[in-house]
Amino acid sequence: MSHELVAQSTKAIPGDQQIADYLPMIFDKRVGLVVNHTSVLGKTHLADTLLSLKVPIKKIFAPEHGFRGTADAGAHIDNGKDEKTGLPIISLYGSHKKPTKADLEGIDVLIFDIQDVGTRFYTYSSTLHYVMEACAENSVKLIILDRPNPNGHYVDGPVLEKEFASFVGLNPIPVVHGCSLGELAKMINGEAWLDRGIQCDLTVIPVKKYKHADKVHIRVAPSPNLPNDQAIGLYPSLCLFEGTNVSIGRGTTTQFQVAGTNVEGLGDYTFTPKPLPGAMDPPLKGKLCYGFDLTKTDTRALGFSLKYLFYFFEKTGKKESFFTSPAFFDKLAGTNELRKMMLEGKSEKEIRASWQEGLKEYKKIREKYLIYR
Template sequence: MRLERAGTMARPYKVFTPAKASVQTGAEQTNLYTSSLRGKRVGMVVNQTSMIRQTHVVDSLLALGITIKTIFAPEHGFRGTASAGEKIGNGRDPKSGVSIVSLYGKNYKPAAAQLDSLDVVVFDIQDVGARFYTYISTLHYVMEACAEAKKPLVVLDRPNPNGHYVDGPVLDPAFKSFVGMHPIPVVHGLTVGELARMINGEKWLAGGVQCSLTVVPVKGYTHATPYTLPVAPSPNLPNRQAVLLYPSLCFFEGTNVSLGRGTDTQFQVIGSPTYPSGPYTFTPVDKPGAVNPPNKGKLCYGYDLTKIDAQKLGLSLKYLLDFYQKTPDKETFFLKTNFIDKLAGTDQLRKQVIAGVPEKAIRQSWEPALSRYKQLRKTYLLYL
């Protein structure tokens, strides 16, 4: 694992293989948006993925004379080193000197007072295309705050590495949470910019408000374009394989099964101390970005998925169904909190797994909502 340094802070995230040179993110195309930022007080919603090649977008814009007053940091923090769910505090970036406001923990949404001193807000965070990945929830609250404060929002768009398909149950609003805020399927097939357009257009913000939104689109990208993220989007999605497996494996976050947090193969292995069979074993331990991981210190039995064709797999339920069917104590398989319901956006999936419903029938139950969403999606697409 390569350690990138910013100031005196080491960032334990991997740098992936560079993306195709023909694809240019919104952030890279500074000629399209810097003129609208000059002379204004700018707030930046960014993290470690907000790069223009080898330079952070904050540093790039400061070098171009843009006045950045505030950095708003999402889950995992500005430099991306915090564990999932870990509360992030406010502070100051040691490199740029810009103040940092956390948007994770108690303060999901920028307060009106935090926007008073700003003229415009810029959102530039790499998403992975799954509804339960919380950066799009941060996007929602930032849009809402900007709408209420009448501050324009500029989204610097980035490709969706899982943008080549749409799948999964559509969220029932009764199960709305920070890991699922919109009536969209688990794999929504939208970039952040396209989703922002949908949130605005469908009036999903509180009170039906709409923000003044500008999307700087990706150049040279279609939803069929294979895209490897230049920087790991969070500590526990360390490579392309993990990103592609994430939509299928994240359901296990609502169970007693380990997803490899606390190993070097996060979201690429699955296992449990009580699973009766499986050719692979691992033992989770404390790691940067994975403090007190599930099943810490316990030998877990299961599967190594590092070599399977994850792109071809798409969104699969076979591993979830297999582990439930073979677990000796089904009463403790799903967490007592029923967190699986928030991840799925419905309690139907949990009940279907318990009832032994086959995957084909489970998929059929996602209709007609899934087909309706696919039709709605067409309205907001910026890319083929």
């Protein structure tokens, strides 16, 4: 499967394809890779490519969903060994989100190459944060092979408040942050967001022929429940439903492209979640859900929208019971103000107005670290 990312009429060239730029930095170093199934050049995994070039790779570190990208969201993943290369795989998920001193023993350089989708609650950026922190604490250099952000054309949503920091949001950035992971890493360093303000020895290999305004097509699904560009575009608006009684299609073949709940008569579309790879125990499993088919929605025009959230909240009674996990909803939102204002009967316009000042301040910070203008 080709992994070229097409940006409008030009072809963006991800950092991992620019081997001549980073090979001199690593050819005589002991290397660890923070990678998953998206870390491919053409049809070949980065690990296989570097091994063929005699780069001394010692370990693979894998994020949520694992090295091959097949595990359910939130599933426990054990450490193991890659059958093809024999390399040890260390899972950076569950109770082991950050590489330890022992994990990094014998490593001079870590290479980070993972496709992100540009939202705060997508956990690959939290993995990046912890990897940066571990590298800073253990004097390991970090090289990020940057990739385009498919939601990089806009910035929106509430900025995370410190008390709601979690693995689905560690830093004071909005839901849609408008950065590549390389830019975000520069921001984390520059704003001293790592523990005790420590600094990571960081090099970013930028994407060539790419601007944030470009329309990015991703050929390799970044995780099991974001199977295509449509799901990735809808993800910012639909992920908040994960803390409610609404299904966003886990357990169907239209994950993050439908929304519905088991209240008869809502919307004009029905679906029934069932166990599928990547979602073996989906919300509302086996229940007929009524709602909307969003597979044809113009996601760039939609942006980060609360309209579906408001629709289901209002149609199901405007009650606290809509939020099946209030604490998780607040972590996803990065604040409890969104939920509280909805329960108080505030309009979407009023809620949006409440986060504009924070967004304005964030955009000033973001400007300092942009690579792709």
